[in-house]
Each structure stands twice: as structure tokens, then as C-alpha cells.
Amino acid sequence: IPPDEIFSFNEHLGEVTKDEGYDESLIIFGNRTTVGIGGGVCQVSTTAFRTAFYGGFEIVERWAHGYRVSWYEINSDIGLDATIYSPDVDFRFRNDTGHYLLIQTETDLEAGTVTFRFYGTPTNREVVVSEPTVTDIVKHAPPIYENDPSLAEGITKQVDWAQDGMNVSVTRLVKEDDQLLYKDEIVSRYRPWTAVYKVGTKKSQPLPYTPYNPNNLNPANRIYR
Numbered sequence: 001i002p003p004d005e006i007f008s009f010n011e012h013l014g015e016v017t018k019d020e021g022y023d024e025s026l027i028i029f030g031n032r033t034t035v036g037i038g039g040g041v042c043q044v045s046t047t048a049f050r051t052a053f054y055g056g057f058e059i060v061e062r063w064a065h066g067y068r069v070s071w072y073e074i075n076s077d078i079g080l081d082a083t084i085y086s087p088d089v090d091f092r093f094r095n096d097t098g099h100y101l102l103i104q105t106e107t108d109l110e111a112g113t114v115t116f117r118f119y120g121t122p123t124n125r126e127v128v129v130s131e132p133t134v135t136d137i138v139k140h141a142p143p144i145y146e147n148d149p150s151l152a153e154g155i156t157k158q159v160d161w162a163q164d165g166m167n168v169s170v171t172r173l174v175k176e177d178d179q180l181l182y183k184d185e186i187v188s189r190y191r192p193w194t195a196v197y198k199v200g201t202k203k204s205q206p207l208p209y210t211p212y213n214p215n216n217l218n219p220a221n222r223i224y225r
Helices: 009-013 042-054
Strands: 006-008 024-029 032-037 058-061 092-094 101-108 113-120 125-129 133-138 144-152 156-160 165-176 179-190 196-202
Touching: 006 009, 009 042, 032 156, 042 058, 042 113, 042 125, 058 179, 144 156
Parallel strands: 144 196
Antiparallel strands: 006 092, 024 032, 058 092, 101 113, 125 165, 133 165, 156 196, 165 179
16 A cells, blocks of 8 residues: 555455355345345454554544444454445545555454454554443334244244444544654444344145055055065
8 A cells, every 4th residue: 555545445345246256144234134245244344444443544434333233342342343335335544654555464264263464664653542432322122023924933033133322432542753643533323223033924834634555655664464
């Protein structure tokens, strides 16, 4: 990444389509969690964002998920996720070091991890990140139950999970040689999210009745007396 150039995650990601090799997984679409092409790619954009954030780079564009997603808080504070939805919702940062920056990525399929490594000229930057501040908590609504004719009667399947709404802010100070470069605030506004259950309504079909006829038995199963 040349000096002063803005890195766009979507630009380097390319088209998110099945033809490009993307599978279906969970995505947030409207006010529901559903299955869509490229679901889970936000785990990669979140990793890229955190690398740039803790590396002291200027964050140009970053968006939080529509609701609080708990797995982004494993080994991390709340409010440090970064969603993308090409081409409109992007993660971007500026290489403001004055030197070229090399980004290398690595995946470990067995461990289920993705790693971003930034290489460049040392800058002596110091990054100080505050604890998250949580405000304006809104309790989630009661669960929603929807009939589903594709599920058998007696089957209930959860397809969305409840989360309270809240605002989260994280402050970052970036210093270089004891001089403050900038102070910024990462703000996440999570909506309250309702649990949704699908209730099966499909009636089971009775097995057809076949009268007993010993002549229809397989000869190997007949008993001769």
C-alpha cells in the first residue's frame, strides 16, 4: 500500500458471488438473520479492521453490524466489529505512515483462524485504547413464533437470537514520539434484536396399508412347514 493511499477492503475482496467461490452462510439482511452468499466474510473484515485499529492507522470508514454479534467478542471487547456489504458498506483505512505498507494474510483451516500481518517502516507509534462505554440499552422484544409448513409438526427451530440494543463507544489515542497524532472514537449503534422460532405445521403422512399376503413375501423370508 503506497504512502497516503486508502486501502479498501471491498476493492481487494472483489465480487462476492457463488461463481467466485463463496458459499452460503448467515448474513444480516433487513431486520432478520438469513442465509446468503458470502456470509461470514465480515469475520475477515473485522480482523483487518482490528489490525489497522491497533496498529495506529487512520480509520476512514468502518460500520458496525446491525445488532450485537457475540462471537466477535471472543477475546475482544464489545464494539470492535467491522461489517461490509459490497459495494456500499466498506472498511477503509489510510496508510498515513509516509512509507510503503505490506499486508500479508494467512488462514489455518484446521484451527479455523485468519491472520493479518502488516509490515512497514517502524513509526514508534503508541496506541492507547479505552474500555468500551455502553449507553442507551434497549431490552429486546419477546420472541416471535412463525408457522413453517416445511417443518414437521412438533419441530421448533430457532433461526434468530435475541440481543439487547445499545450504543457502544471506544476511544483511541495514537501518539508518535510522545506527540498526539489524533484521537478518534469508534461508535457502534446496535439495534435490539428479537429471537425468532419456526414452528412446524407439516402433518405426517400415514403409511399406506398393505393387506398381508404370504404369496408376496420374498422366498428367502417364507417359512415352509
